Amino acid sequence: MLQRPYSLDVSAQLLRTEAFIEGRWVSATSTFPVFDPATGEEIAKVSDCGTKEAQDAVNAAYKAFYLWKSQTAKERSILLRKWFNLINEHKEDLAKLITAESGKPMKESVGEMTYSASFLEWFSEEARRVYGDIVAPPAKDRKILLLKQPVGVASIITPWNFPSAMITRKVGAALAVGCTVVVKPAEDTPLSALALAELSVQAGIPPGVFNVVPCSREKTPAVGELLCTDPLVAKISFTGSTATGKVLLRHAAGTVKRVSMELGGHAPFIVFDSAEVDKAVAGAMASKFRNSGQTCVCSNRFLVQSGIHDAFMEKLAKAMDAELKVGHGSEPTTTQGPLINTRAAEKVENQIADAVAQGAVIVRGGKRLEGSFMQPTLLSSVNTDMLCMREETFGPLIPVVKFNTEQEALAIANASPVGLAGYFYSRDISQIWRVAEQMEVGMVGVNEGLISTTEASFGGIKQSGLGREGSKYGIDEYLEIKYMCLGGLSL
Numbered sequence: 001m002l003q004r005p006y007s008l009d010v011s012a013q014l015l016r017t018e019a020f021i022e023g024r025w026v027s028a029t030s031t032f033p034v035f036d037p038a039t040g041e042e043i044a045k046v047s048d049c050g051t052k053e054a055q056d057a058v059n060a061a062y063k064a065f066y067l068w069k070s071q072t073a074k075e076r077s078i079l080l081r082k083w084f085n086l087i088n089e090h091k092e093d094l095a096k097l098i099t100a101e102s103g104k105p106m107k108e109s110v111g112e113m114t115y116s117a118s119f120l121e122w123f124s125e126e127a128r129r130v131y132g133d134i135v136a137p138p139a140k141d142r143k144i145l146l147l148k149q150p151v152g153v154a155s156i157i158t159p160w161n162f163p164s165a166m167i168t169r170k171v172g173a174a175l176a177v178g179c180t181v182v183v184k185p186a187e188d189t190p191l192s193a194l195a196l197a198e199l200s201v202q203a204g205i206p207p208g209v210f211n212v213v214p215c216s217r218e219k220t221p222a223v224g225e226l227l228c229t230d231p232l233v234a235k236i237s238f239t240g241s242t243a244t245g246k247v248l249l250r251h252a253a254g255t256v257k258r259v260s261m262e263l264g265g266h267a268p269f270i271v272f273d274s275a276e277v278d279k280a281v282a283g284a285m286a287s288k289f290r291n292s293g294q295t296c297v298c299s300n301r302f303l304v305q306s307g308i309h310d311a312f313m314e315k316l317a318k319a320m321d322a323e324l325k326v327g328h329g330s331e332p333t334t335t336q337g338p339l340i341n342t343r344a345a346e347k348v349e350n351q352i353a354d355a356v357a358q359g360a361v362i363v364r365g366g367k368r369l370e371g372s373f374m375q376p377t378l379l380s381s382v383n384t385d386m387l388c389m390r391e392e393t394f395g396p397l398i399p400v401v402k403f404n405t406e407q408e409a410l411a412i413a414n415a416s417p418v419g420l421a422g423y424f425y426s427r428d429i430s431q432i433w434r435v436a437e438q439m440e441v442g443m444v445g446v447n448e449g450l451i452s453t454t455e456a457s458f459g460g461i462k463q464s465g466l467g468r469e470g471s472k473y474g475i476d477e478y479l480e481i482k483y484m485c486l487g488g489l490s491l
Helices: 051-068 073-089 091-102 106-129 165-177 190-203 220-229 242-253 277-293 309-323 342-357 406-414 429-438 474-478
Strands: 019-021 024-026 031-035 042-047 133-135 143-150 153-157 180-184 210-212 233-239 258-262 267-271 299-305 361-364 377-380 397-403 421-425 443-446 479-486
Touching: 019 051, 019 190, 042 190, 051 153, 051 180, 051 210, 051 220, 073 091, 073 106, 073 165, 073 190, 091 106, 091 190, 106 165, 106 474, 143 165, 153 165, 153 220, 165 180, 165 190, 165 233, 165 474, 180 220, 190 210, 220 233, 220 242, 233 242, 233 474, 242 258, 267 277, 267 406, 277 299, 277 309, 277 397, 277 421, 299 309, 299 406, 309 361, 309 377, 309 397, 342 361, 342 377, 342 397, 397 406, 406 429, 429 443, 474 479
Parallel strands: 153 180, 153 233, 180 210, 233 258, 267 299, 267 421, 299 397, 377 397, 421 443
Antiparallel strands: 019 024, 019 210, 031 042, 133 143, 143 479, 361 377
């Protein structure tokens, strides 16, 4: 396995390390390090913002809101489109930043930048399609109008696993309708957020509309609390763990803020006897091993029907041997980079040890490698009592449970407090409708392992979150409906 320092060979204008507040680059009193998770090497020192900088950013966003919302939808649309074009122009450099700070293989980082840009393109178009309603009144002397207006300042708190796309998916919708934002990126991956800020300036986004306040893990609780409790903030959008989401919800309750949250998942991946095995294996590989298993919609619990189980396991093991290569994300042949840090690797390691102690069999992998690298691992003889079946993994681990009936598979799949995504493979059209409707998740992939797209809604049910992102519905999260009754008319 090749591990070498990642060369930050990117345009100097995109390698920003200060906070971005009211259109200016602002230094904090201290800095925190950003590391290459593959090598542990420090790649940058970034301004460590505290509550003062966060408050300044909120104040700037609040001041800018009244000017930004007064611009026409077409004017906002044009600026978002310029931002989209600039991201595409700098896609390679932006992808290098993602790989440097998150460890993601370069091919996937380039893919993320395409995905990231697509949200600005989509919402630049949706900006001009925010429609209200004219409602038939109960009396002749009045008219009823329902208007849609921006909620105000939005606090945007984002994760490390998609450090660019999770920002644009939220910010694109917010800015399109006239909201202003304060972004707090994950402490592991602030460089991508700051590069987006630089391009927002070049696109002509006015000062105060888009603000970024990076901070260390130590300062995150205080900064997060301010962003969720300040009375000038009207909306909170968060992507991250369910546990953290609950903390932010409690903060938001004090001032009854609008909240949308995309929280943890524990996706089932069901393969029925009627499935086409080769396609199911390809879907499993794509769904599980993207970003080394570090996505919220990754398949976590694999359920394979007894009649097809052995063939699926054999072909999946061969696919893992042939297609997966662990290494530094900058290497062109790497498909599996490191996990984000050693804590993440320890979690996967503990799940494997727990499963083996309870009788699971390691078919492939199973070992912790140097630093935060893990071997892609396939387990058989798994049961539902094992830790890997009860908690989200966020790593390259496939535990496979053999089942006999459709009802049994659905019972296992739905026995989770979360419900973000779910997948299943079947060629029985009646079964497809039954299972898709009964799976307790917000998104279902039927004979498909990669389902995320700008045009479709993204979000979960149960404890996987509130609201939806992307699609025509994502923009509603940043809008209020105002009822206007125009009376006293002589008709």
